[in-house]
Amino acid sequence: MSKPWEGIIEIPIEGRTSKPRQTGIAMVIDKGLGVRRLEDLIEMSGEYIDVIKLTFGTSAFYDEALLKRKNRMITEANIDVMPGGTFLEVAVWQKVFDEYLDRTKDLGFSAVEISDGTIEIDGKTRQDIIKKSRDKNFKVITEVGKKDPKEALPISLMHQLIREDMENGAFKVIIEAREAGKGVGIFDTEGKVRDEEIENIIAGVEDTNCLIWEAPLKNQQQALILRFGVNVNLGNIPADEILALEALRQGVRGDTLKKAYLERKEWTR
Amino acid sequence: MSKPWEGIIEIPIEGRTSKPRQTGIAMVIDKGLGVRRLEDLIEMSGEYIDVIKLTFGTSAFYDEALLKRKNRMITEANIDVMPGGTFLEVAVWQKVFDEYLDRTKDLGFSAVEISDGTIEIDGKTRQDIIKKSRDKNFKVITEVGKKDPKEALPISLMHQLIREDMENGAFKVIIEAREAGKGVGIFDTEGKVRDEEIENIIAGVEDTNCLIWEAPLKNQQQALILRFGVNVNLGNIPADEILALEALRQGVRGDTLKKAYLERKEWTR
Amino acid sequence: MSKPWEGIIEIPIEGRTSKPRQTGIAMVIDKGLGVRRLEDLIEMSGEYIDVIKLTFGTSAFYDEALLKRKNRMITEANIDVMPGGTFLEVAVWQKVFDEYLDRTKDLGFSAVEISDGTIEIDGKTRQDIIKKSRDKNFKVITEVGKKDPKEALPISLMHQLIREDMENGAFKVIIEAREAGKGVGIFDTEGKVRDEEIENIIAGVEDTNCLIWEAPLKNQQQALILRFGVNVNLGNIPADEILALEALRQGVRGDTLKKAYLERKEWTR
Numbered sequence: 034m035s036k037p038w039e040g041i042i043e044i045p046i047e048g049r050t051s052k053p054r055q056t057g058i059a060m061v062i063d064k065g066l067g068v069r070r071l072e073d074l075i076e077m078s079g080e081y082i083d084v085i086k087l088t089f090g091t092s093a094f095y096d097e098a099l100l101k102r103k104n105r106m107i108t109e110a111n112i113d114v115m116p117g118g119t120f121l122e123v124a125v126w127q128k129v130f131d132e133y134l135d136r137t138k139d140l141g142f143s144a145v146e147i148s149d150g151t152i153e154i155d156g157k158t159r160q161d162i163i164k165k166s167r168d169k170n171f172k173v174i175t176e177v178g179k180k181d182p183k184e185a186l187p188i189s190l191m192h193q194l195i196r197e198d199m200e201n202g203a204f205k206v207i208i209e210a211r212e213a214g215k216g217v218g219i220f221d222t223e224g225k226v227r228d229e230e231i232e233n234i235i236a237g238v239e240d241t242n243c244l245i246w247e248a249p250l251k252n253q254q255q256a257l258i259l260r261f262g263v264n265v266n267l268g269n270i271p272a273d274e275i276l277a278l279e280a281l282r283q284g285v286r287g288d289t290l291k292k293a294y295l296e297r298k299e300w301t302r
Numbered sequence: 303m304s305k306p307w308e309g310i311i312e313i314p315i316e317g318r319t320s321k322p323r324q325t326g327i328a329m330v331i332d333k334g335l336g337v338r339r340l341e342d343l344i345e346m347s348g349e350y351i352d353v354i355k356l357t358f359g360t361s362a363f364y365d366e367a368l369l370k371r372k373n374r375m376i377t378e379a380n381i382d383v384m385p386g387g388t389f390l391e392v393a394v395w396q397k398v399f400d401e402y403l404d405r406t407k408d409l410g411f412s413a414v415e416i417s418d419g420t421i422e423i424d425g426k427t428r429q430d431i432i433k434k435s436r437d438k439n440f441k442v443i444t445e446v447g448k449k450d451p452k453e454a455l456p457i458s459l460m461h462q463l464i465r466e467d468m469e470n471g472a473f474k475v476i477i478e479a480r481e482a483g484k485g486v487g488i489f490d491t492e493g494k495v496r497d498e499e500i501e502n503i504i505a506g507v508e509d510t511n512c513l514i515w516e517a518p519l520k521n522q523q524q525a526l527i528l529r530f531g532v533n534v535n536l537g538n539i540p541a542d543e544i545l546a547l548e549a550l551r552q553g554v555r556g557d558t559l560k561k562a563y564l565e566r567k568e569w570t571r
Numbered sequence: 572m573s574k575p576w577e578g579i580i581e582i583p584i585e586g587r588t589s590k591p592r593q594t595g596i597a598m599v600i601d602k603g604l605g606v607r608r609l610e611d612l613i614e615m616s617g618e619y620i621d622v623i624k625l626t627f628g629t630s631a632f633y634d635e636a637l638l639k640r641k642n643r644m645i646t647e648a649n650i651d652v653m654p655g656g657t658f659l660e661v662a663v664w665q666k667v668f669d670e671y672l673d674r675t676k677d678l679g680f681s682a683v684e685i686s687d688g689t690i691e692i693d694g695k696t697r698q699d700i701i702k703k704s705r706d707k708n709f710k711v712i713t714e715v716g717k718k719d720p721k722e723a724l725p726i727s728l729m730h731q732l733i734r735e736d737m738e739n740g741a742f743k744v745i746i747e748a749r750e751a752g753k754g755v756g757i758f759d760t761e762g763k764v765r766d767e768e769i770e771n772i773i774a775g776v777e778d779t780n781c782l783i784w785e786a787p788l789k790n791q792q793q794a795l796i797l798r799f800g801v802n803v804n805l806g807n808i809p810a811d812e813i814l815a816l817e818a819l820r821q822g823v824r825g826d827t828l829k830k831a832y833l834e835r836k837e838w839t840r
Binding site: 333334335336337338339357358359360361362363364365366368369388389391392393395396397398401402405409419420421449450480481482 | 573574575576579580582583607611612614616619789811813814815817818819821824825826829832836838840
């Protein structure tokens with residue numbers, strides 16, 4: 034597809050990856066988009082979306098035919114689709130993980146999110162689940178972090194989980210921030226970025242490209258792009274914000290444009 | 303319609319009602335959804351929506367044919383539809399209530415919201431309006447509470463209105479919280495729930511199932527579900543949040559799942 | 572198109588303009604609406620929208636055919652469409668303004684937004700750009716104000732820019748408030764209106780009808796309607812809020828209805 038301003042405007046921040054992406058992932062949070070809105074989303078910005086998460090247990094309340102239809106629309110657009118990790122936690126709690134995984138495949142999901150944000154899952158079970166999911170050819174995206182800030186993980190355990198998950202075949206590891214992005218993980222109660230938390234996390238991670246940062250709010254996306262660059266992996270992006278995020282990544286939106294401009298006031302071709 | 307995970311995952315919080323519901327009502331606030339988006343909404347989550355309110359006086363600015371078309375789509379999906387109570391208040395103020403009610407019927411509305419959040423309406427007029435609306439076969443949903451927090455009703459008057467409204471045929475009584483859910487009624491200026499206000503209200507109400515709590519924000523929905531259970535009646539739910547609310551009610555979203563999990567760690571079938 | 576309640580309810584706040592409007596402009600901010608949602612928007616509220624801005628540089632990431640299709644849909648509904656001013660600033664910075672303007676015409680835009688919120692543009696260049704855009708038959712909407720609050724313009728310079736822009740053919744001048752409407756220009760960090768800033772701005776402006784106030788939040792729209800009347804020009808309105816804004820302007824929503832009611836409790840025809 035040709036771009037409207039190609040050959041005239043140069044993109045200020047270069048190096049953006051294209052599909053299929055290993056870095057620069059955008060994961061969209063879907064709380065129940067209808068098929069017309071999904072068509073709109075794919076048509077307008079499908080090339081900038083890598084994963085769609087049908088978040089929490091929302092997919093349990095879909096009509097089954099409609100769920101299959103959505104999953105087909107998404108995967109045909111070369112986007113991965115997964116149920117929310119919370120729902121997988123329920124399956125583990127209810128001791129029906131194997132049946133859950135088979136059904137997830139039948140329903141047309143291409144990926145699974147493996148988390149323990151609410152339910153306790155011991156380390157061995159976690160790695161078993163990852164391996165089983167890989168064996169069934171799912172793209173595996175794991176998550177570290179608790180939904181309840183009072184249960185925050187020790188940083189050394191977080192490092193260990195990230196390492197083990199990647200060794201066992203995870204595609205990426207998500208850093209939990211919930212849908213709201215406030216008062217959890219790297220964000221304070223107002224949603225501002227706690228820089229020292231970020232540095233603590235990456236201090237024990239070999240390759241920061243293995244991380245997906247949940248960052249629903251614009252100031253969070255901006256801070257992470259400024260810290261890690263155009264191709265930082267970002268999650269829990271609202272569907273309506275995908276093109277705005279792309280503008281932010283590539284420097285044609287106030288905040289990142291400003292930085293590019295200050296570094297290179299005299300533009301030469 | 304069959305559900306995607308039926309027979310595999312059990313719903314952690316049981317007892318959810320189905321249509322036509324007497325309790326567990328969800329009322330959606332509609333500020334001008336187009337017909338494609340409405341089709342999406344009905345297809346994705348129609349069975350979890352009981353009432354749609356075309357809020358404020360927004361319906362006055364519709365094209366008439368389009369309004370009739372929306373009302374038909376909604377009622378054919380077994381959902382009630384009503385104009386905002388504010389608009390009815392304007393009719394009362396302008397002394398055209400009877401003509402207003404006839405027109406409301408012609409336009410295809412199935413319900414009316416009767417409030418006095420902005421305009422003063424004396425007690426006798428209020429009950430007359432309720433009875434007239436019942437006589438024309440409207441589902442009647444009344445509202446107590448003022449939009450301006452400086453005019454908060456004495457609690458004894460609130461109790462009296464709820465009792466009289468129900469006696470005269472109201473289906474439910476809404477507890478006002480505006481579209482924003484902040485600084486009014488049971489919510490403080492940041493939208494947090496004021497527990498003592500809730501307890502004051504229900505202290506004088508025979509059956510709390512007669513109340514619909516306006517609760518646009520997730521923390522509010524969560525607090526009310528935890529207080530009153532899976533089938534609490536909730537209003538002013540944004541259209542995009544209906545499935546997320548259902549996940550919250552039924553315990554497949556972090557916050558209510560956590561409670562269910564702590565009560566029953568060893569899941570047995 | 573006939574209105575559903577015409578002949579029964581009188582609009583409490585009279586004098587609303589209709590298209591083509593010189594005052595009472597509503598400018599919608601579009602971060603990537605799909606065509607189905609755009610059809611919905613036009614069908615539901617096209618007559619209340621005067622300008623749509625494809626904000627920031629988002630249009631750079633569209634498929635070209637899709638952009639042309641959207642622009643055609645918008646202009647055929649008698650709505651102006653323009654790229655975000657930020658994107659024009661990039662063109663000026665990269666010294667390709669003339670090519671940019673030609674391409675903008677080819678792509679089907681009817682208007683341009685001329686700003687210097689991020690990139691420095693000297694006064695002479697600014698006026699040249701305005702004149703060139705007028706010469707190509709674009710509707711020209713300029714903007715004053717910096718995106719970074721630390722760079723706030725001296726008020727006298729702001730007055731001078733507004734005067735010069737209008738003299739050189741601008742249709743309106745936007746007062747910058749960003750997408751979020753917080754911590755910039757006339758709004759404090761919580762989005763509350765700073766009345767003295769408004770008064771400072773209008774003190775040096777001959778006709779306040781030449782200004783469009785960016786006001787994404789409801790309390791901001793309300794304050795500006797109460798200050799300037801039903802036909803104040805407002806910008807950065809979210810697409811989903813257009814009918815709610817119309818209800819607010821015309822006094823069939825709590826906040827402006829209250830004022831109309833207090834002024835005229837005894838309604839007579």
